[in-house]
Amino acid sequence: MIPVNEPLIGKDELRNVMDCVKSGWISSKGSYINKFEEEFASFCGVKYGVSTTNGTTALHLALASLGIKKGDEVIMPTFTMIATAYAVMYTGAKPVFVDSERETWNMDVSKVKEAITARTKVILPVHIYGHPVDMGEISRLAKKHGLYVVEDAAEAHGAEYKGKKCGSLGDIGCFSFYGNKIVTTGEGGMVVTNSKKIAEKARLLKDLAHSPGKRFLHMYLAFNYRMTNMQAAIGLAQTRRIKELIAKKRWIADMYRENLEGMKGLTLPAEKEWARNVYWMYSVLVEKDFGMSRDTLMEKLFKEGVDTRAFFVPMHRQPVIVKEGIKPVKGGYPVADGISRKGLYLPTGLTLTKKDILTVCGKLEKVQKSAGKA
Numbered sequence: 001m002i003p004v005n006e007p008l009i010g011k012d013e014l015r016n017v018m019d020c021v022k023s024g025w026i027s028s029k030g031s032y033i034n035k036f037e038e039e040f041a042s043f044c045g046v047k048y049g050v051s052t053t054n055g056t057t058a059l060h061l062a063l064a065s066l067g068i069k070k071g072d073e074v075i076m077p078t079f080t081m082i083a084t085a086y087a088v089m090y091t092g093a094k095p096v097f098v099d100s101e102r103e104t105w106n107m108d109v110s111k112v113k114e115a116i117t118a119r120t121k122v123i124l125p126v127h128i129y130g131h132p133v134d135m136g137e138i139s140r141l142a143k144k145h146g147l148y149v150v151e152d153a154a155e156a157h158g159a160e161y162k163g164k165k166c167g168s169l170g171d172i173g174c175f176s177f178y179g180n181k182i183v184t185t186g187e188g189g190m191v192v193t194n195s196k197k198i199a200e201k202a203r204l205l206k207d208l209a210h211s212p213g214k215r216f217l218h219m220y221l222a223f224n225y226r227m228t229n230m231q232a233a234i235g236l237a238q239t240r241r242i243k244e245l246i247a248k249k250r251w252i253a254d255m256y257r258e259n260l261e262g263m264k265g266l267t268l269p270a271e272k273e274w275a276r277n278v279y280w281m282y283s284v285l286v287e288k289d290f291g292m293s294r295d296t297l298m299e300k301l302f303k304e305g306v307d308t309r310a311f312f313v314p315m316h317r318q319p320v321i322v323k324e325g326i327k328p329v330k331g332g333y334p335v336a337d338g339i340s341r342k343g344l345y346l347p348t349g350l351t352l353t354k355k356d357i358l359t360v361c362g363k364l365e366k367v368q369k370s371a372g373k374a
């Protein structure tokens, strides 16, 4: 079976972890934490990095550091992973969902303006599957209405909007280092920002908010979102080879494009002229004229030894969100619904070989041909 994803973990990662274990620095203090935060933030082109336990807690910590609370509204895409919405809901604020844009599958920035109310505090774009959101209009709107911008860059390590890295384009950028992300620490996350004030608040809140100078005296309701030195040890090794990891993703995308371009009924992922897509997952849409539905295609590929994943189910269709009484906006979400029905991602693991990719493309053709005959 060709898996849908696999991390690339090498000798340096192993050596760093061994160093932690041998030296006894296995908890959330130790030199790897600081180095990882510094080097990852610097890669993003921002001043401060605050590590967390995962991407979900990074998002929550970001919003908490901005003081987001009940009564506030946060504008975000309906087409994303549930963690984005959960993070908003943990603060008590209400997520306001916006439909997607056809080409990049990101939040439709032309629909953000009409979602702004007197209660809006944050715009939370998500760089879906590694393609940056068109941030220009979002920044303009945020400035005009006095809103914060928090980027969910969990799928977009190293992606660029007009030459600037995702995560550095708003007030705060949030990353995940889960096992299937471009940079992994097993489980882990990071908040990056250029604001010293936000970084200090995030650092305080992620570690139970001990008062500075007076340990065990607490002014804020805070969290334990501390990453361990062992995770940071892996993260540091990964950050030092990040260009290689991104180049591999882009190579995979090139290989797929070369072999799948022109295939009937298959829409390939976009890369806008202002964007550098990092193709976290090589995602395609299975259109009507492909010859079978997305779900049938997935089943058939699986039988042929190729693992795939269906696209996210949009937030407005999540029972947990409907149950909370969060209503869709006027006009609904036709684009997000379409993408979510038609989309799947092909194997995009960092260990894929050229032969693997050619096998996947060959199986796609074989399955499509078999449908024509049936």
Ligand SMILES: *Cc1c(COP(=O)(O)O)cnc(C)c1O
Residues within 6 Å of the ligand: 054, 055, 056, 057, 080, 081, 083, 084, 126, 152, 154, 155, 176, 177, 178, 188, 189
């Ligand atoms: C992976 C992911 C997250 C959550 O990260 P975890 O580390 O799994 O908590 C959040 N948002 C998006 C868009 C993601 O893909």
